[in-house]
Amino acid sequence: MQPAHTTRGRLIHWARILLVVAVVVAAGYALWSNHEVVQETLAELSWRDWLPSFLALPVAILLSTWSWQLLVDELGKPIGVARGAQIFLVGQLGKYLPGSVWAYLLQIELGRRAGLARARIFTATLFSLAVAVVAALLAGSLVLPGFIRDYEDLRNLVWLYLLLPIGVVCLHPRILERLVALGFKILRRPQRDHPVRARAVALSLAAAVASYGFFGLHLWLLVRGVSDVDGSASFLLVCIGTMAIAMISGLFFFLLPSGAGVREVIIVTALAPTIGAGEAIALAAVSRVLIVVADLLTAACAAGLGWWERRHYGPIPHDQGVDDDEV
Template identity: 70%
Template sequence: MLAVVAAAFWTINAHWTEVRDTIGAMSWTTLLPAFVALPIAIACSTLSWQFLVDEIGEPIGAARGAQIFLVGQLGKYLPGSVWAYVLQMELGRRAGLARARIFTATVFSLAVAVVAALLTGALVIPSLIENDASLAPLQWLYLLLPVGLVCLHPRILDRLVGLGFALLRRPQRDHPVRGRAVALSLAAAVASYVFFGAHLWLLADGVGANGAGLLLTCVGTMAVAMISGLFFFVLPSGAGVRELVIVTALAPHVGTGTAIALAAVSRVLLTAADIVTAAGAAAVGVYERRRNGPIHHDPGIGDDEA
């Protein structure tokens, strides 16, 4: 955890030179709303994950779910973003949840996030490729869309979950995966990209960007940027790839120099929001545990193992 926090603060420091002058030229009426949009987006991402976690076991409550998801998410700041998923599984285990349950929910929440990003990112993919030919490989991601949509069908998803639990020798769930949970998870994922996009739009608007459809462009851009970072998992939190997508999308509106600065500001604000929401979730989770005691353990997980 110390390495994770240090990596997050290193990310802020690495971009501080570009950020300082840009922030200095912005009004707090721009920066504050742009920052506030991020915890809302992060909360939507958390809900998308939790809908699936609660669907394949006894509901654990938003406070403890947020603690597992948000604190674990800080692992993405270490090279090789797989650390986020390792942390989530271990935090879940300490809370009394089977690793198989957390792993399964995380895998399928990633599938939901990819489908949501591809649907939302369709708003900007053609213009991104037109502005920067190096982004042409992004269009190949759409080969994943039909596969993702099929896998998210409740019957297919339920069979995959059942197979995973059987292979990991965990007791099966007491009810099949329902379409309602999948739909809610997908809706929450789309909502998260909307608020991430609103964050970028507020920053761009603060430096005088305008034009029809800029908000939709920013929403699609953040969806593509964040999902691109996921596929370049060797980099800490997709560093560099996300910024390239943002700069390519915003350069026609604000100029390349300003777009680079806005991408850096966005990165720093998002890192700060990750730290703040994780700290808040950890504090709430501790309070919840002290007030209500340990959560009901998954079958086969004893107090001495949690």
């Protein structure tokens, strides 16, 4: 029986490696496919314009990582920032493959390799999606009335807000606790030593909202680099709401790699009346490429930091029932 187990383990190991390679190649292709329009637009931008915009992205990505990790730590022993970032950031590169489910599967497998029960990562990821949707809808409410009023093609976005009351109810700690207990019972996992706390859920939601704030700041700084648009706080709020709606809309078009096309349509529609359609299209492409680069850099840094932590401090304590032979 041992050789069969070893063979299965090796197959799983190589499947993980192939999946990571595939998602990195897909992310690289997304970067290369937009290089011409990006080069033209970057020629109009000085480094003083695009560099601050780019620097806002790692902050946004790390805030979304923290939002996820708060929920993971709530379902078991804390795993540490380095290990959590490695699981989340490397795993989320799966979104660049057609079908967003790859990102979640990769996160589950990376968590399993780190000694975390699949039920724990799956549950935390599911709840983090609910948090992300609620946060995006809250931030998106800054621009949704204008979208509905001025753009007939975007009026269907109002249906997204049917999810808001459902999401808010699902984020109540008592509801979360019952769902977690049921899920762990079905999957035959030991229950946690404390219930889901309101503080953790509130912090996770606040981190997600702040993440969209920095994504919006990224877009606002890009726009200011190519246009004399008003740099007031009101236009910054428009950019925050636009990025929130654009990114969460891409989530529902899960067959497209990282919501390709959907996000750009919303950004262009929001910016075109202010800066013109041509520049809006170019900035949407530049924004996507900068986000791809930021995803790759933060994932690479997280992978390196996780490797360093494991080498110097050893593996994190495994969840109950998860053995070294299984990861």
